[in-house]
Amino acid sequence: MYKGGKIITSLIIFVAFLTFPFFYNMGKANAGPDNLVANTKITANLQCVESTEYMKANHMQLLNQWRQAYVRDGQTEYTNSQGKTFDVNLNTCIECHATGATSHAVGLSNPAVKNVGVSNSSVNTSDQFCVSCHNYASVEPTCWSCHSGPGEATK
Amino acid sequence: MLEKALTGSKKYWAWIIFLLLVIAVGFMAYLRQFSYGLGLTGMSRDVSWGLYIAQFTFLVGVAASAVMLVTPYYLHDFKKFGKMVIFGEFLAVSAVIMCILFIFVDVGQPMRILNVLLYPQLHSVMFYDMCVLCGYLAINIVVGWTSLGAERKGIPTPKWVKPLIYLSVPWAFSIHTVTAFLYAGLPGRHFWLTAIMAARFLASAFAAGPSLLIILLLIVRKVSDFDPDPPGVGAIQSLVKIIRYAMIANVFFYICEVFTAFYSNVPDEMAAFKYVFVGLDGHTSLVPFMWTATFLAFLGIGLLVFPTRKNKVLLPIALLSIFFANWIDKGVVLIIAGFVPNSFGRVTEYFPTSNEISIVLGVYAIGFLLLTVLYKVAISVREEKAQ
Amino acid sequence: MSINRRQFLRRAGIVTALGLSGSVAVTGLRGKIVEAAAEAGYKTSSQALNAKHWAMVVDMSKFKTEDDFKKVAQSCVSIHNIPDFGNPKDEIKWIWEDDYEHTFSGGDNEYLTDSFKELPFVVMCNHCENPPCVKACPTGATFKKPDGIVDMDYHRCIGCRFCMGACPFGARSFNYRDPRPFIKKIDPDFPTRTPGVVEKCTFCVERLAKGQMPACVEASNGGLIFGDLDDPNSEVRKIVSTKYTIRRKTELGTQPSVYYLVGGGDHA
Numbered sequence: 001m002y003k004g005g006k007i008i009t010s011l012i013i014f015v016a017f018l019t020f021p022f023f024y025n026m027g028k029a030n031a032g033p034d035n036l037v038a039n040t041k042i043t044a045n046l047q048c049v050e051s052t053e054y055m056k057a058n059h060m061q062l063l064n065q066w067r068q069a070y071v072r073d074g075q076t077e078y079t080n081s082q083g084k085t086f087d088v089n090l091n092t093c094i095e096c097h098a099t100g101a102t103s104h105a106v107g108l109s110n111p112a113v114k115n116v117g118v119s120n121s122s123v124n125t126s127d128q129f130c131v132s133c134h135n136y137a138s139v140e141p142t143c144w145s146c147h148s149g150p151g152e153a154t155k
Numbered sequence: 156m157l158e159k160a161l162t163g164s165k166k167y168w169a170w171i172i173f174l175l176l177v178i179a180v181g182f183m184a185y186l187r188q189f190s191y192g193l194g195l196t197g198m199s200r201d202v203s204w205g206l207y208i209a210q211f212t213f214l215v216g217v218a219a220s221a222v223m224l225v226t227p228y229y230l231h232d233f234k235k236f237g238k239m240v241i242f243g244e245f246l247a248v249s250a251v252i253m254c255i256l257f258i259f260v261d262v263g264q265p266m267r268i269l270n271v272l273l274y275p276q277l278h279s280v281m282f283y284d285m286c287v288l289c290g291y292l293a294i295n296i297v298v299g300w301t302s303l304g305a306e307r308k309g310i311p312t313p314k315w316v317k318p319l320i321y322l323s324v325p326w327a328f329s330i331h332t333v334t335a336f337l338y339a340g341l342p343g344r345h346f347w348l349t350a351i352m353a354a355r356f357l358a359s360a361f362a363a364g365p366s367l368l369i370i371l372l373l374i375v376r377k378v379s380d381f382d383p384d385p386p387g388v389g390a391i392q393s394l395v396k397i398i399r400y401a402m403i404a405n406v407f408f409y410i411c412e413v414f415t416a417f418y419s420n421v422p423d424e425m426a427a428f429k430y431v432f433v434g435l436d437g438h439t440s441l442v443p444f445m446w447t448a449t450f451l452a453f454l455g456i457g458l459l460v461f462p463t464r465k466n467k468v469l470l471p472i473a474l475l476s477i478f479f480a481n482w483i484d485k486g487v488v489l490i491i492a493g494f495v496p497n498s499f500g501r502v503t504e505y506f507p508t509s510n511e512i513s514i515v516l517g518v519y520a521i522g523f524l525l526l527t528v529l530y531k532v533a534i535s536v537r538e539e540k541a542q
Numbered sequence: 543m544s545i546n547r548r549q550f551l552r553r554a555g556i557v558t559a560l561g562l563s564g565s566v567a568v569t570g571l572r573g574k575i576v577e578a579a580a581e582a583g584y585k586t587s588s589q590a591l592n593a594k595h596w597a598m599v600v601d602m603s604k605f606k607t608e609d610d611f612k613k614v615a616q617s618c619v620s621i622h623n624i625p626d627f628g629n630p631k632d633e634i635k636w637i638w639e640d641d642y643e644h645t646f647s648g649g650d651n652e653y654l655t656d657s658f659k660e661l662p663f664v665v666m667c668n669h670c671e672n673p674p675c676v677k678a679c680p681t682g683a684t685f686k687k688p689d690g691i692v693d694m695d696y697h698r699c700i701g702c703r704f705c706m707g708a709c710p711f712g713a714r715s716f717n718y719r720d721p722r723p724f725i726k727k728i729d730p731d732f733p734t735r736t737p738g739v740v741e742k743c744t745f746c747v748e749r750l751a752k753g754q755m756p757a758c759v760e761a762s763n764g765g766l767i768f769g770d771l772d773d774p775n776s777e778v779r780k781i782v783s784t785k786y787t788i789r790r791k792t793e794l795g796t797q798p799s800v801y802y803l804v805g806g807g808d809h810a
Contacts, residue, residue, distance in 0.1 A: 065584075069584040071695050074586055074687060075586050077584065077585050077586070077587050079584075079585070088584070091731070145736045146696065146734050146736055147733045148730035148731075191719060191737075192718050192720060192737035193701075193718050193719075193737070193738070194632050194719035194737075198718065199630070199631040199718075200630070200631070200716065203706040203707060258702075262701050262702050262738075263699070263700065263701015263716065263738025263739060264700045264701045264738040264739060267681075267698070270681040270683075270698055270700050271700065273681075274682050278677050279677065279680040279704075281704050282680045341674060341710075342796065343709060343710025343794065344707060423647070497712055498712030500643070500644050500650075503630070
């Protein structure tokens with residue numbers, strides 16, 4: 001192979017770069033979503049906006065639709081498939097999906113500012129509902145940089 | 156052909172490394188800006204566009220100027236420009252990429268920039284600006300690279316390139332007209348609200364762009380074996396003619412603007428011109444820039460009008476004067492003075508920060524790096540052919 | 543292997559294209575929303591206030607001193623989480639006041655009475671009928687609603703600041719830095735904004751949706767009158783059609799919806 005030595009070496013370095021995230025995070029991934037019920041503030045109104053199955057698959061799309069409806073179309077009420085009406089608002093979610101003590105708290109700054117004192121900044125150590133799944137799926141939605149969420153989720 | 160940029164003299168590599176260092180500094184500065192916000196620049200609530208957009212505006216003009224080579228050569232069979240056209244096209248590529256980068260560093264939420272294409276608003280001039288800039292970039296890359304590749308192989312350029320070249324002529328006019336329309340359509344900014352904004356933009360572009368191109372070609376002549384204007388051809392002098400009349404037109408348009416503003420005596424019309432020429436309410440930060448530009452403009456025109464233009468020393472001086480006169484006018488004064496006075500008749504001045512200037516230099520370095528690489532490829536191909 | 547570069551790139555391209563389309567074919571197109579919510583629907587609240595053309599009248603007879611204005615500004619600042627950076631460069635303001643000479647075009651008149659010269663004119667976004675900012679916005683992040691309000695979608699804004707250049711009234715502010723540390727007390731019922739987006743007064747769309755008047759109107763004690771200009775029985779319509787009102791920079795044709803009541807009867 002012409003210049004084979006350089007090519008093979010560069011390829012090895014390239015593969016090392018590519019797989020770096022896997023090696024760096026090995027052993028640091030969390031166990032997965034758990035304690036979901038414990039991390040929900042159970043109120044009398046136990047029913048979520050839609051069924052659990054639906055929300056598991058589609059909560060992001062639903063949030064996008066809510067955002068479009070509220071901000072751009074001025075529609076503030078959502079009637080779900082069972083005919084129940086909800087306020088189109090993040091607070092509707094936070095009412096239940098917030099760990100008991102702090103239901104609403106002052107949010108922290110833009111996620112561009114990294115967490116202090118956490119060795120792996122992509123692992124959010126909060127016990128809030130959203131965080132347990134999002135950590136596992138390595139998803140960092142930027143909602144809380146503007147919206148006031150439940151206390152710890154915004155870290 | 157890109158491998159031709161990987162071989163070069165020690166000076167070549169020293170230049171490349173210098174550019175990479177400037178880019179690295181600019182990049183670190185950008186990371187700071189990305190995490191803190193645009194507050195790290197000198198922009199404010201009143202002066203909401205600054206150096207970044209000003210450089211973008213100037214460079215769109217430089218990019219459009221390639222048409223001044225393409226039109227005579229392809230549309231009017233003016234063969235003298237034959238060896239220079241590729242350098243004009245590559246300069247256009249480098250300039251448009253710098254434009255896009257300046258927009259990227261200026262925007263508050265760069266990660267959302269695709270929203271312009273995802274949610275197109277047909278009434279927004281900025282939407283069209285994005286489209287025409289990307290189109291012009293694509294045209295010039297394709298045309299330049301294909302024709303150079305064909306030249307290297309010693310075969311005629313493929314037939315499908317011709318229509319693209321013809322398309323690039325009105326397209327070049329359009330990119331700068333659309334950019335001018337960004338400013339000329341805003342009802343509240345009287346410094347910009349003028350019908351001849353697009354005409355001024357084009358005239359200054361056709362003076363500044365080719366001036367830069369000739370300087371670059373003189374450098375090419377010095378550092379390589381390839382001469383884009385061999386003795387006896389007179390291509391550079393022909394281009395100088397274009398620059399001369401474009402610059403005269405540009406200065407004439409400016410005088411028209413000044414006349415309308417001051418003879419009509421309408422305060423809103425005069426205010427910004429007062430700010431740049433004599434200062435407004437005691438604020439004078441742009442005055443030295445404006446008078447330097449004025450002096451350089453007349454110096455450049457004078458040197459090009461009189462037979463001194465044939466002089467080997469005075470020609471570069473004339474061209475640099477014209478280039479910097481236009482750079483100051485578009486790249487420093489025009490954008491900032493548009494915001495003076497503000498909507499409440501008050502003056503807020505703008506002073507770029509060092510972080511901001513680092514980013515500007517970094518983007519320019521990226522543009523020059525690209526230009527160097529593309530020119531090296533073109534020169535190497537031609538040197539190779541000459542053997 | 544005697545394959546040349548072009549052949550290699552061509553083969554790599556084909557394999558990549560096959561791989562991508564294959565993965566799409568195998569897993570199916572994502573984003574198919576489970577149709578459980580087929581009968582779901584969105585609607586406006588029955589309490590919402592509706593109009594064809596929301597407008598505001600600033601009754602200058604009610605704004606004589608700084609204090610008249612302060613409580614108006616404070617109501618907006620507190621419920622909208624408007625930060626105070628402490629410097630005019632990064633300043634964000636949705637509603638503020640300025641004097642006659644600076645607020646209105648052609649406002650300089652050296653023989654104007656001193657009392658008129660010092661009147662605090664409350665200024666905010668004019669929610670123009672022909673808003674140049676909406677025309678300029680390349681993403682539709684600022685848009686005109688059917689009820690006349692020029693609204694902001696902070697999710698879509700890319701922060702290009704073209705709207706700020708287009709606005710002839712200086713009504714818009716940009717988040718040059720993170721606002722959160724500079725908000726006195728964050729109201730959790732309204733989002734803050736991130737750095738990199740433009741913001742302005744939105745005639746309290748969120749309050750109108752719940753049947754409430756804009757906060758500044760409530761706090762102004764009759765100084766700000768808000769209503770539907772299209773409704774012949776509304777107070778704003780009655781004032782504008784019978785008394786002497788002025789608007790900012792009307793020669794520009796943007797048709798502002800904020801009127802200043804300066805004449806007629808016992809006014810100014």
